[in-house]
Amino acid sequence: MPELPEVETVRRGLAPHLVRQKIHAVQVFEPRLRWPVPAGLAQALRGQVIHSVERRSKYLLIRFARETLLIHLGMSGSLRLVSPDEARRRHDHVDFELSGGSILRYHDPRRFGAILLAGVEPYAHALLRNLGPEPLTDAFNGAHLHARSRGRRVAVKVFLMDAAQVVGVGNIYASESLHVAGIRPTTPCGRISRQRYDVLAKAVKLVLTDSIAQGGTTLRDFVNGNGRPGYFAQRLAVYGREGQPCPRCGGEIRARRLGQRSTFWCPDCQR
DNA sequence: ACTGGCTCCTGAGGGC
């Protein structure tokens, strides 16, 4: 599943291959993604030159002079650069043919992803307008979390996964960050002190930075399509480890569903 | 304004 570190890796990998390229044609083989792929996609992009490849949260923004292509990979989406003679495979849904000859190919078995048009002011788009800060910027800190959580009762883990508060903290990273910070996931977010939120914000940054350094949980090579395992999975302290000992204190890791998501924590060192 | 629950979809994994 592409988490924020993976999406950023995809962006960095694709950008040098895409910028200044012209879209020669767009072929939509399966428009039924999370939202229908716009019927006018091909017409809107044909002949347009890619100016930049940006990222906001887990959305990729491919910008043209008068249009922006918004791509979300959902849980199972991937983008690859392929040569024109490479046969399409099952779940290859959209081809962006570049004038240089190669094809940017969108693949998504579960179709939780999205391909949309967002015009010339993409950051004003409904999907991007209300997003919280990027987790690795200074705007994301303990003061922010503390201020945003006052008067609210949701469990801190659910709060942390709310994109309106901070983007890019997925289910795995939320459990891991709370473990690093020593905070129990079920604690109502409005009852957590400023000091503990300082610790939590630092923990989120640490976990995400660590994940980037380890290559994410799984990374797919965007050029040759080889899936290679990231090493972050080997470093998970609590996620998926119900019944096993906590690597920090030896306590028995517990699991339960919180906000429809599996949640893991150590009852001994997370309070 | 919050909150909890639902939904989309397919592949993986377990049980038998």
Place this chain on the structure above:
DNA sequence: TGCCCTCAGGAGCCAG
């Protein structure tokens, strides 16, 4: 070996 069932997950959306 194969079939069936359950579950997982990102995140927008809606009802209460």
